[in-house]
Amino acid sequence: METCIVEGNISVKAVLLGKKRKVHKILVDAKKKDKDTAFILHKAKEAQVDITYMKREEIDALATGKTHGGIIAYCGQRKYQNLEELVNKKQVFLALVEGVEDPFNFGYVLRTLYAAGCDGVLVPLRNWTTAADVVTRASAGASEY
Incomplete structure (x- = not known):
């Protein structure tokens, strides 16, 4: 199973709402409290996605970039339409x-x-x-x- 990481509110929200790939896990900064993140976490819970709260420094170490805004998601391969x-x-x-x-x-x-x-x-x-x-x-x- 090939896994990719998407980073940032916009990307994580799009993966959840687009439903073109399975979201395995979401890692979020435990101190991140905003309306957009709350919406993402609500949708993740609805989809029964595992959510892990971490320190920002731990997410920094796992992310490929520094513009993740405190949230990343591990996802499966994209499903394409016929x-x-x-x-x-x-x-x-x-x-x-x-x-x-x-x-x-x-x-x-x-x-x-x-x-x-x-x-x-x-x-x-x-x-x-x-x-x-x-x-x-x-x-x-x-x-x-």
């Missing part, structure tokens, strides 16, 4: 994205397409798993929807 699921709508907006190699750029493209109302993205076969956190953060969570 093309048949998307084309059964009356009107469908699909985009073909080729030639993007940088995970930040890929995330920016996904965020733009999501904002434009895109239903699905067709991409060449490539494993973005190792860059899941970067793509999720760069897309402001849109990659999970």
Whole structure:
């Protein structure tokens, strides 16, 4: 089972709400008290996700970056939709994205397409798993929807 880490409120919330990947565990700063975090933890409890409260320094040691804001999630691989699921709508907006190699750029493209109302993205076969956190953060969570 391949696991990825997503960091920050926006990314963790998107993974929970998008329901395209299993969230195994959420680590949160025990002192983190804000409305967005409360919402995330509420949704995590609804989904029966294990929540571990830790010191900020412990989360810093586990995170890949320093902009996690005190919350990270361990997630499984993303589940993708079949093309048949998307084309059964009356009107469908699909985009073909080729030639993007940088995970930040890929995330920016996904965020733009999501904002434009895109239903699905067709991409060449490539494993973005190792860059899941970067793509999720760069897309402001849109990659999970």
